[in-house]
Structure formats: C-alpha cells, structure tokens
Amino acid sequence: MHKSWWKIASVILLVYTIVGGFLMDVPRLFILNESIRNLYFHVSMWFAMMILFGVSLVYSIKYLSKQQYKHDIYASAYAGTGTFLGLLGYATGAVWANYTWVTDQGQSLSNILKEPKLLGAGIAILIYCAYFVLRGSFTDMDKKARVTAVYNIFAFVMLFPTIWIIPRLVGSLHPGAPGSDSGNPALNFNDIDSRLRMVFYPAVIGWTLLAVWITTLKIRTRLLADKSLL
Amino acid sequence: MASSKKIIALFRKDLLLEIRQQYTFYGIVLYIACTVYVLFLAINEPDGSTWNALFWVNMLFISINAVAKSFLQESRGRMLYYYSLTSAQEFILAKLLYNILLMLVMSLLSLITFSFFLGGPFLHAVEFVGITILGGISMSLVFTLMAAIASRANQNAAIMVIMGFPVIIPQLLLLIRISKSAFGEIFKEGAVFQMVLLLGGLDVLVLALCMILFPFLWKD
Numbered sequence: 283m284h285k286s287w288w289k290i291a292s293v294i295l296l297v298y299t300i301v302g303g304f305l306m307d308v309p310r311l312f313i314l315n316e317s318i319r320n321l322y323f324h325v326s327m328w329f330a331m332m333i334l335f336g337v338s339l340v341y342s343i344k345y346l347s348k349q350q351y352k353h354d355i356y357a358s359a360y361a362g363t364g365t366f367l368g369l370l371g372y373a374t375g376a377v378w379a380n381y382t383w384v385t386d387q388g389q390s391l392s393n394i395l396k397e398p399k400l401l402g403a404g405i406a407i408l409i410y411c412a413y414f415v416l417r418g419s420f421t422d423m424d425k426k427a428r429v430t431a432v433y434n435i436f437a438f439v440m441l442f443p444t445i446w447i448i449p450r451l452v453g454s455l456h457p458g459a460p461g462s463d464s465g466n467p468a469l470n471f472n473d474i475d476s477r478l479r480m481v482f483y484p485a486v487i488g489w490t491l492l493a494v495w496i497t498t499l500k501i502r503t504r505l506l507a508d509k510s511l512l
Numbered sequence: 513m514a515s516s517k518k519i520i521a522l523f524r525k526d527l528l529l530e531i532r533q534q535y536t537f538y539g540i541v542l543y544i545a546c547t548v549y550v551l552f553l554a555i556n557e558p559d560g561s562t563w564n565a566l567f568w569v570n571m572l573f574i575s576i577n578a579v580a581k582s583f584l585q586e587s588r589g590r591m592l593y594y595y596s597l598t599s600a601q602e603f604i605l606a607k608l609l610y611n612i613l614l615m616l617v618m619s620l621l622s623l624i625t626f627s628f629f630l631g632g633p634f635l636h637a638v639e640f641v642g643i644t645i646l647g648g649i650s651m652s653l654v655f656t657l658m659a660a661i662a663s664r665a666n667q668n669a670a671i672m673v674i675m676g677f678p679v680i681i682p683q684l685l686l687l688i689r690i691s692k693s694a695f696g697e698i699f700k701e702g703a704v705f706q707m708v709l710l711l712g713g714l715d716v717l718v719l720a721l722c723m724i725l726f727p728f729l730w731k732d
Contacts (some may be wrong), residue, residue, distance in 0.1 A: 405678045412677075412679075415671070419666070428731075429661055432673065432725045432728050440679050440682065443682050443714055444682045448686060448710075479653050
C-alpha cells in the first residue's frame with residue numbers, strides 16, 4: 283500500500299458525500315427546498331476546479347523557470363481535469379437553476395443562462411478550451427510547452443475577474459451578487475448552516491482528491507508514453 | 513542607448529513603416545467604412561441598445577484586424593536583429609504603445625463614422641468618447657499579447673481569434689455595461705466609476721502580464 287491513504291480517503295469521503303448528502307437533514311428554505319443538496323456537488327466541484335487550475339498554473343510557472351518537460355505534462359493534465367470538473371459544475375448548476383430560477387411565467391432555461399455569473403463560467407471553460415486548441419497547433423514540443431505555459435498563466439489571471447469580480451459588479455441571480463447576500467454564501471461562515479457544513483467540507487476535499495487521482499493517472503500514462511523524451 | 517530612447521526608436525520605426533506602406537491603415541479604414549455602410553443600408557437609426565451592440569462588435573473586429581498585423585510583418589530574421597539590439601520589455605512596450613495609438617485612431621474614426629451614418633442616440637457624447645478610448649486601449653493591450661502568442665504558433669490568425677475571444681469577453685461585458693450609462697441608463701451612485709476603475713485595473717494587469725510573460729515568448 284504505497285501512499286494510497288489519500289485515495290482511500292477520497293473514496294470514503296465521496297461515499298459519505300453521496301449517502302450523507304442525500305439522507306442527512308438539511309435546512310428547509312423557500313424555493314430551494316431539497317435542491318439545496320446540490321451544494322455538495324455543484325459548489326464543491328467548482329472549488330475543486332479552481333484548485334486544479336491553480337495547480338496547473340503553478341506547474342506552468344515552474345516550467346517557465348526550470349524548462350523541464352514533465353512540468354508541461356503536469357500543467358496540461360491538471361488543466362484538462364479542471365476543465366472537465368468545470369463542465370460538470372456547469373451542468374449541475376444548470377439543473378439547479380432549472381428548478382429554482384425558472385418561474386412559472388413562461389421563462390425558458392436559455393433565457394436564464396444569460397446570467398453574468400453563468401456567462402463568466404462559460405467563458406472560463408472556453409478559455410481553457412482555447413488552451414487545448416493552442417496546444418494542438420504546435421509541432422515543436424519545446425515551443426509548445428513554452429508558449430502554452432505563457433497562455434496558461436494569462437488565462438488563469440483573466441479567470442479571476444471573469445468569475446469572481448465582474449458577476450459581483452453587474453448583478454446576477456446567482457448567490458454572491460449584489461442584491462442577494464454579498465460574498466460567496468458557501469464560503470461565508472455565518473451564512474452556511476452547520477448541517478450543510480458537515481457534508482460540504484468533506485465533499486470539497488473528496489472531489490479534489492478524486493480529481494487529483496484521475497490527473498495523476500493521466501500524468502503517469504503520459505510520462506510512460508514520452509519516456510524516451512524525458 | 514537608454515531604454516526609453518530605444519522604445520521611442522522602435523515606436524517610430526513602426527509608425528514610419530505604417531506611414532510609408534499604409535496598407536494596414538487604409539485596409540482598416542475601408543473595413544470600418546464597409547461595415548458601417550452595410551449597417552446603414554440594413555437598419556436606419558437604430559435605438560440605443562442596438563447601436564451599442566453593433567458598435568462594440570465593430571470595435572472587436574477592428575481591433576483584431578488592426579492588432580493581428582503587428583507581429584505578422586516581423587520576419588524571423590528581423591526578430592533576431594531586434595533581439596541583438598533591445599530587450600524584450602522594450603520591444604513589447606514599443607509594440608503596445610504603437611497598437612494603442614493605432615486603436616485610438618481607429619476607434620475614434622469608427623465612432624465618427626457610426627455617428628455620421630447611424631446617428632448618435634447617446635445622451636452624454638463626451639462620456640461615450642471617453643468610454644470608446646478606454647475600450648480601444650483595453651482591446652489593443654489584450655490582443656497585442658494574443659498576437660504575440662499567435663506569432664509563435666506559426667502566425668496562425670485563427671489561433672489568435674480562438675484565444676482572444678474568451679479573454680476579451682469580460683472586458684467587453686464591462687464596456688457594454690459602462691456605455692449604457694452614456695445612453696441615459698441610471699446606475700447606482702458610484703457604480704459606473706467602480707466599473708471604470710475595474711477596467712483600468714484590468715488594463716494594468718494585462719500590461720504587467722505582457723511585461724512578465726513576453727520575454728519567454730521572445731526567446732527561440
């Protein structure tokens with residue numbers, strides 16, 4: 283059992299998230315009702331995504347300072363898993379919005395998806411898709427690693443205003459916008475109910491660990507495939 | 513030579529090339545004229561929000577066309593020559609300055625043609641000119657870095673558009689939002705100023721990133 287405790291922890295935490303998330307008691311709120319349980323999936327997946335993008339950023343900076351090819355593999359693998367989590371987070375968010383934001387006055391879901399926060403989320407995913415398109419356009423490996431590391435740093439920095447600052451300024455239905463309670467409600471210690479916290483924090487850790495696990499597997503196969511180059 | 517002198521020399525070189533060849537300048541002027549004229553034929557006197565949307569779409573495409581060319585003309589040999597003469601920071605600063613100037617001229621020109629053909633439904637004209645200048649600067653900064661990255665990817669223009677669009681959307685969103693105030697939309701006290709400040713902050717951020725990241729692109 284070589285350093286496998288965190289993989290076991292990930293599985294246990296996620297089983298707890300799913301079982302506890304669906305069965306444990308939650309606060310009863312108007313409109314949200316039982317859909318509040320989506321907090322354990324939607325919000326924590328976005329948390330994990332931000333963490334993974336952060337790790338990807340660190341490896342890109344490392345690549346630029348040390349020029350080691352394996353750091354480029356790390357950066358791209360973390361960005362890939364992060365994008366996948368972003369897609370999952372977007373999908374779970376759309377399901378959530380479908381049940382809480384759509385009123386009975388003939389609104390369609392596409393009408394609601396024009397929210398600043400959702401636009402920001404869509405842009406975030408597009409920025410990383412562009413990163414992969416850029417990666418595909420090079421034939422020279424060193425050049426690819428260097429230029430995409432530059433873009434990755436730039437993308438991460440632009441991500442911050444896109445999903446954290448602008449939706450807060452222009453107003454949005456999503457929690458965390460002016461008009462609703464300011465700040466991210468899941469992060470605010472006074473705001474989140476202690477019953478939710480019991481599952482929410484383990485869920486964040488669980489999803490992050492699972493994502494890291496998936497990424498390390500991807501990195502290992504890539505390292506084996508490019509063994510002759512390293 | 514001091515670095516400010518080098519920057520001015522590089523800037524002058526770009527400007528002189530432009531004045532002698534003039535193909536970028538007239539190409540974009542023609543582009544603006546065609547776009548606005550087609551819009552003029554298609555819709556007469558659009559209302560504020562339509563005008564605003566059309567104007568910013570136009571600005572976006574102008575900036576892509578104007579800025580994309582800034583690295584296209586630099587051949588490999590010439591880049592090597594610059595490398596022996598200047599540092600990366602000086603080179604990118606000169607490029608940024610030149611592109612800002614180009615975009616300022618282009619955005620004011622397109623504002624004039626827009627107002628001439630499509631009318632000017634804004635209430636605060638001076639404010640809108642300021643917003644246009646701010647928008648021109650923001651776009652030229654972002655697209656200069658994108659053009660620099662694209663120039664490494666075999667001068668692929670499609671790559672620049674793919675990279676640039678998602679990155680520019682936050683700024684466009686803010687710009688469209690701010691320019692609504694010039695069309696008479698009422699905002700909360702200080703909200704417009706806050707957004708302008710944020711846009712300025714973003715510009716400074718992009719500038720800093722250009723200075724930090726360009727040296728890595730420049731080495732080959």
